[in-house]
Amino acid sequence: MKKTKKVFHLVKRSDMSRGKALVFRLIAVLLSLIVCAIVIVSITHQNPVSVYSGILAGAVGTKRRIWVTIREVAVLLLIAVGLTPAFRMKFWNLGAEGQILIGGAASAAVMIYFAPSLPPVLTMIILLAASMIAGMLWGFLPAFFKAKFNTNETLFTLMMNYVAMQIVTFCVVLWEHPAGSNSVGVINQSTRAGWFPRIGGLEYLMNVIIVVLITILTFVYMKYTKHGYELSVVGESHNTARYAGIDVKKVIIRTMMISSAICGLSGAVIVSGASHTISTSTAGGRGFTAVVVAWLAQFNPFAMIATSALLVFMQQGSIQIASQYGLNENASDIITGIILFFLVGCEFFIRYRIEGTEVEIEEKAGGAKA
Amino acid sequence: MKKKILTLLMAAAMTASLVAGCGSTASSDKASSSDTSSSDTAASTDDTASSDTSSSGSGIAADQIKVGVIYVGDENEGYTEAHMNGIKEMAETLGLSSDQVIEKTNIPEDESCYDAAVDLADQGCNIVFANSFGHESYMMQAAQEYPDVQFCHATGPSARTAGIANFHNYFTSVYESRYVSGIVAGLKLNEMIDSGKITADTAKMGYVGAYPYAEVISGFTSFYLGAKSVCPSVTMEVRYTNSWADISAENETAKSLIADGCVLISQHADTTGAPTACEAAGVPCVGYNVDMTSVAPNTALTSASIDWGPYYTYAVKCLIDGETIATDWCEGYSTGADKITPLNTAVCAAGTEDAVKTAEDAIKAGTLHVFDTSTFTIGGQKLEDLIAGGGDYEKYKDSVSDGYYHESDVDINGSAPSFDLIIDGITSITE
Numbered sequence: 001m002k003k004t005k006k007v008f009h010l011v012k013r014s015d016m017s018r019g020k021a022l023v024f025r026l027i028a029v030l031l032s033l034i035v036c037a038i039v040i041v042s043i044t045h046q047n048p049v050s051v052y053s054g055i056l057a058g059a060v061g062t063k064r065r066i067w068v069t070i071r072e073v074a075v076l077l078l079i080a081v082g083l084t085p086a087f088r089m090k091f092w093n094l095g096a097e098g099q100i101l102i103g104g105a106a107s108a109a110v111m112i113y114f115a116p117s118l119p120p121v122l123t124m125i126i127l128l129a130a131s132m133i134a135g136m137l138w139g140f141l142p143a144f145f146k147a148k149f150n151t152n153e154t155l156f157t158l159m160m161n162y163v164a165m166q167i168v169t170f171c172v173v174l175w176e177h178p179a180g181s182n183s184v185g186v187i188n189q190s191t192r193a194g195w196f197p198r199i200g201g202l203e204y205l206m207n208v209i210i211v212v213l214i215t216i217l218t219f220v221y222m223k224y225t226k227h228g229y230e231l232s233v234v235g236e237s238h239n240t241a242r243y244a245g246i247d248v249k250k251v252i253i254r255t256m257m258i259s260s261a262i263c264g265l266s267g268a269v270i271v272s273g274a275s276h277t278i279s280t281s282t283a284g285g286r287g288f289t290a291v292v293v294a295w296l297a298q299f300n301p302f303a304m305i306a307t308s309a310l311l312v313f314m315q316q317g318s319i320q321i322a323s324q325y326g327l328n329e330n331a332s333d334i335i336t337g338i339i340l341f342f343l344v345g346c347e348f349f350i351r352y353r354i355e356g357t358e359v360e361i362e363e364k365a366g367g368a369k370a
Numbered sequence: 371m372k373k374k375i376l377t378l379l380m381a382a383a384m385t386a387s388l389v390a391g392c393g394s395t396a397s398s399d400k401a402s403s404s405d406t407s408s409s410d411t412a413a414s415t416d417d418t419a420s421s422d423t424s425s426s427g428s429g430i431a432a433d434q435i436k437v438g439v440i441y442v443g444d445e446n447e448g449y450t451e452a453h454m455n456g457i458k459e460m461a462e463t464l465g466l467s468s469d470q471v472i473e474k475t476n477i478p479e480d481e482s483c484y485d486a487a488v489d490l491a492d493q494g495c496n497i498v499f500a501n502s503f504g505h506e507s508y509m510m511q512a513a514q515e516y517p518d519v520q521f522c523h524a525t526g527p528s529a530r531t532a533g534i535a536n537f538h539n540y541f542t543s544v545y546e547s548r549y550v551s552g553i554v555a556g557l558k559l560n561e562m563i564d565s566g567k568i569t570a571d572t573a574k575m576g577y578v579g580a581y582p583y584a585e586v587i588s589g590f591t592s593f594y595l596g597a598k599s600v601c602p603s604v605t606m607e608v609r610y611t612n613s614w615a616d617i618s619a620e621n622e623t624a625k626s627l628i629a630d631g632c633v634l635i636s637q638h639a640d641t642t643g644a645p646t647a648c649e650a651a652g653v654p655c656v657g658y659n660v661d662m663t664s665v666a667p668n669t670a671l672t673s674a675s676i677d678w679g680p681y682y683t684y685a686v687k688c689l690i691d692g693e694t695i696a697t698d699w700c701e702g703y704s705t706g707a708d709k710i711t712p713l714n715t716a717v718c719a720a721g722t723e724d725a726v727k728t729a730e731d732a733i734k735a736g737t738l739h740v741f742d743t744s745t746f747t748i749g750g751q752k753l754e755d756l757i758a759g760g761g762d763y764e765k766y767k768d769s770v771s772d773g774y775y776h777e778s779d780v781d782i783n784g785s786a787p788s789f790d791l792i793i794d795g796i797t798s799i800t801e
Contacts, residue, residue, distance in 0.1 A: 062489070062492055064485075064488060064489060064492055065489065068485050178527060178528075181503060181504075181581075181583060182581050182583070182612070183479060183503070183504045185504075185506070185507040186507035186508065186510075186511060189507055189510065189511060274481050275480045275481040276481070277480060277481075277507070279479070279480065281478060281480065282480070284478075284480075319474060319477075319482075319486070322474065322475055322476070323472055323473055323474045323475070
């Protein structure tokens with residue numbers, strides 16, 4: 001008699017429609033919320049629905065909270081958008097953190113040295129330009145060495161973060177106020193010189209406008225321009241690119257400069273548009289969080305809005321559940337972790353499906369015992 | 371079939387989101403209703419409320435008060451823990467219920483502090499406290515936006531010059547408790563000299579400081595002066611970690627001080643890093659904020675500590691009584707705002723208890739001044755002579771009179787410590 005056994009193997013899907021994929025993702029979120037609820041109940045003995053509503057209230061409960069959430073989403077989105085061109089080229093830019101810091105330091109310098117004496121519009125132009133140039137230079141170095149000597153860009157960009165951090169430490173000592181306090185304090189607090197202006201009375205509207213503009217421009221650049229095409233070919237294969245007559249070195253340097261300029265700009269959005277100060281924690285790990293945002297969204301700028309909103313939503317909500325239920329921010333990190341786990345897992349099932357087939361096993365002598 | 375399941379799940383997802391949406395509105399309803407219900411349940415506060423109406427009439431009834439607090443850390447960190455205990459003490463003394471106090475923990479020193487402060491004001495807080503130095507400018511920003519809400523910031527220097535009526539600074543005269551803890555250290559050194567363990571001229575203490583900033587300098591100077599008052603030959607070496615709380619840096623710094631010949635260690639940094647190193651090396655130590663005997667049972671003598679309760683009680687009481695909160699508030703032993711943690715009698719030298727009691731009584735009575743200019747010199751000269759000589763010392767003119775430096779005198783320099791001179795006998799190493 002022949003025995004059969006069921007074996008499982010992965011089959012790549014090609015037929016998943018967009019709507020169906022979306023449903024898969026919604027199911028993943030739903031499942032993750034259920035798992036989170038179990039975790040919340042077992043660890044904290046709180047009602048999960050009230051914890052969720054606490055998160056909801058913390059993120060969008062009042063008009064002011066909505067704007068803070070929007071402001072944070074905008075910054076995270078901008079950094080993720082900045083990373084996209086480099087990542088599409090398979091240039092692993094882990095230096096966003098440093099590019100943000102150096103861009104932020106540049107805009108803080110403009111706020112301190114130029115803003116009090118120059119007209120506001122001119123200040124703003126100089127400030128935005130300075131932050132982009134600073135970020136660009138920070139990205140140029142690793143790109144140049146990658147193009148010329150094929151150095152490892154992952155390590156190079158990562159190390160540049162620490163250099164940027166030390167430069168900012170130096171700037172903090174240089175600009176500290178009051179002396180000896182080791183902090184810069186709010187720059188131009190009374191005059192608001194060099195701060196992003198309120199538009200229509202809204203504090204953070206300019207942040208949003210900048211981010212929307214850059215996001216659309218990057219989308220167009222990536223999708224509809226020759227540059228955008230070139231960089232994705234370089235990302236696929238250097239040899240193919242060379243065969244097609246693309247100057248690989250030029251594309252690497254150019255793309256990375258654009259990428260880091262956007263990251264530098266987000267430094268200005270943070271410093272001039274939100275915190276109005278500079279410290280080594282100005283970037284606050286967002287340069288790395290943005291990598292998650294960009295990957296989860298598969299480099300689609302519009303999907304990035306959703307992924308960055310999800311992360312910021314949880315982070316803002318955590319402040320509320322911390323004060324409401326005495327759970328600290330680690331509780332929301334757990335929830336975020338579970339949601340991310342399910343989302344990443346569901347991407348796998350969108351791309352592959354598991355199939356089981358019956359296979360016959362040949363009967364060997366004593367095989368059953370083995 | 372598959373489609374049917376999907377539709378079902380979709381419907382489930384939508385209901386779930388609806389429920390979540392309802393949940394949020396329900397909870398906000400609950401919050402507002404609990405506000406009103408608390409007014410009739412708060413019976414214990416009735417007397418305070420009635421006494422207030424008879425006195426001025428412009429105060430806020432105790433059961434209507436809402437207090438917001440912004441902490442840089444949480445209960446896992448000694449400095450914030452001390453503040454949280456102070457808030458608890460205030461709520462108990464004034465009979466506030468738990469939903470009248472909203473606490474926000476782990477708020478960094480950036481725009482999140484502003485967000486937190488205005489959010490607390492939006493939630494109806496009448497008074498908002500923030501406990502970290504770097505919160506100050508964000509609190510000022512919020513204070514300007516909400517002139518009817520009182521904003522109080524610990525350790526900051528700006529209220530007296532900012533001219534914002536509803537912005538206040540507070541601190542305690544922690545130099546007093548540091549001085550007393552210095553006496554404990556000095557007596558221990560004497561014991562070590564008497565037993566022949568060290569000689570009088572090798573009596574060197576080590577100090578793990580956070581930043582080379584007035585608050586720290588004032589702290590270690592008073593500690594040193596306390597030790598010197600009983601052990602005249604003592605010297606001290608100070609090293610900085612450049613962080614308020616960095617457990618490994620504090621541990622390393624303590625180790626290098628011990629390697630450099632220090633026979634007793636104290637600290638102005640928030641963690642247990644230094645006492646842990648001391649316990650391992652068998653070197654006596656004096657801590658800060660919290661009792662260190664949990665990590666250094668055989669070496670910790672005592673800790674200089676602050677009780678924030680008196681201020682929080684004072685400030686909220688001001689609102690109830692309809693009085694103005696002082697722009698700068700700084701009290702010490704006399705109001706119980708400063709103290710040292712219980713002496714570890716197994717390690718402390720004999721007679722320490724009596725010496726501590728004498729010094730504490732003299733400080734309370736105002737007969738003992740920590741920064742008595744006859745007890746220290748700078749470059750071999752008395753502070754008065756240096757001030758008379760002008761130059762860089764000119765700025766200390768107002769602070770020195772009647773033979774002592776008026777540290778944390780709210781009328782002269784505000785509530786934050788201002789003594790930033792390195793006196794003879796102390797080596798301060800800034801890298």
